[in-house]
Structure formats: structure tokens, C-alpha cells
Amino acid sequence: MKLKEIKEILNAKVLTGEEYLDREVLSAFGSDLMSDVLAFIDDGSVLLTGLTNPQVIRTAEMIDLHAIVFVRGKKPSKEIIEMAKLHNITILLTDYTLYTACGKLYEKGLKGISVEGVIK
Amino acid sequence: MNEKNFIKLEYEILQNDFTRAGEASSNIKKILKQLGIEAKIVRKVAIATYEAEMNIVIHSYGGMIKVIITEQYVDIYAIDKGPGIKDIELAMKEGYSTAPNHIRELGFGAGMGLPNMKRCSDEFNIESIPNEKTEVYMRIYINKI
DSSP, rough: OOEEEEEEHTTTTEEEEETTTTOHHHHHHEEEEEEHHHHHHTEEEEEEESSSSSHHHHHHTTOOOOOOEEEEEEEHHHHHHHHHHTTTTTEOOOSSOOOHHHHHHHHTTOOBBBOSSSOO | OOOOOOOEEEEEEOOOOOOTTHHHHHHHHHHHHHHHHHHHHHHHHHHHHHHHHHHHHHHSSSSEEEEEOOSSEEEEEEEESSSOSSOHHHHHHHOOOOOHHHTTTTTTOOOOOHHHHHHHHHHHEEEEEEETEEEEEEEEEESOO
């Protein structure tokens, strides 16, 4: 699924990284636990989260994530958006809650990550 | 780089410095990428150093991360002064954490840090003296023999 489809399904606003909306996303992961994100996500995934601090961007940077969706209309600070921009990460903002946002994407065919064999 | 050549990086990590937390790991990642090391290896090192860096920021009184890059492997040392770990076996268990609520609100303290570090490394060792220090050693092979 392309990022621009995710944007449409979630009625999302693009906060940065509009130029990468043609990127293909293979799977999704919804979590506020950054260590779980580090443990399970691979590149090619999109992260949906309600957490809006700099560590979310750092985490995305470490594992080469291309896109983050902030849920429940929680707008990150300007500093965080700048950080994402620097690392070519697309940031989407949706008013849906984490559960609903994940459900809407799943319904349209975007599957969750596979838990086995992500790092080893 | 021949066998005797290596790159040594050292970063001081401050306690409770949440604005800069992750900068050392970000820097290490950038250097590994510039060296042309395979993305999968770079990611393993990035996760290992980032979790180690966050651990030092969250749990210690301050410490350092030292990285040695050779042609064959990347060695990571995360050394801190602090309360140490009383029960290492318990600390290695997924889901076990002593992090307070304000840390959990940052998305950390889920008890996955040390297990993540171990999962990413080919060799892993942790030693701790309660009320003194913790030292973590990790080796990640670039070319697996």
C-alpha cells in the first residue's frame, strides 16, 4: 500500500515528507512502546503511535522507518517535525484513535508485521 | 581497512538528558553507513547502541558508549556509573523493568531494552556491581565466518 493511500484512508494531514507519498508500505505496527518497535519492526513498515516525543523519531531513524502516523490528533512539536524532515521520514496526522486507525488500514489490506525472524 | 586498522568512537552519555538521548547512536549509525557497511548490520548496531544509550540516560548517573569498528566486526561497550543491576537474570527477562512512570511515558521502560540488545548482538556480556557500575559488551560481526 502506498503512503498516499494511507493518508486517504485515515483522512490524514501530511506534516512533513509530502514528496515521499509514493513510497510503498509493506506492513504496519501500532505501539507506544519504543523498545517493542525496535524489537519487531523492519524497514518498509509504517508506525502508528500516540506518542509524540523526539524518541519516536530517533527510534524510526535507527530502524530506517519511512513513515509515522500520529493518532488521535496529537500534533508533534515543530522540533520533532524538523527532526523527521532531516531523516526523510513522512509524518501523517490522523484524528482517529490508534485502534480505529489500525483497523481501517487492516480492513483495506495492510497487514501487521510478522513477529518471527525480524532481526535474527 | 586491514586487520590492524580500526575506528574508535567514544561518546559521553549524560543522566536524564532526554533531549540529546539518541545522538550518539545516530552518529554511530551515520559513520557505519558512510563506511558502506550492509544495512542489516548497521540496523543491528543502531538498535543495540540506542537501547544502551537510553539505558544509561534512564538508569545511571552517567556513562559512556565506546565503539570499535574493524573490518570483521563492531564492538560496543556501554559503561556507566550508577545503581547497577541487582539481579541480571531478571533484568534480561522480556517485560521486566524498574523504570519509573515518567520514563514509561516516553515510550521506554517496557523491559525490552536488554533483551533487544542481546538479540541484536552475536556476542553479549553484562556485568554489574550494585551501587557502583554496569558494563555491557556487545559484538556484532560484519562478515559472519
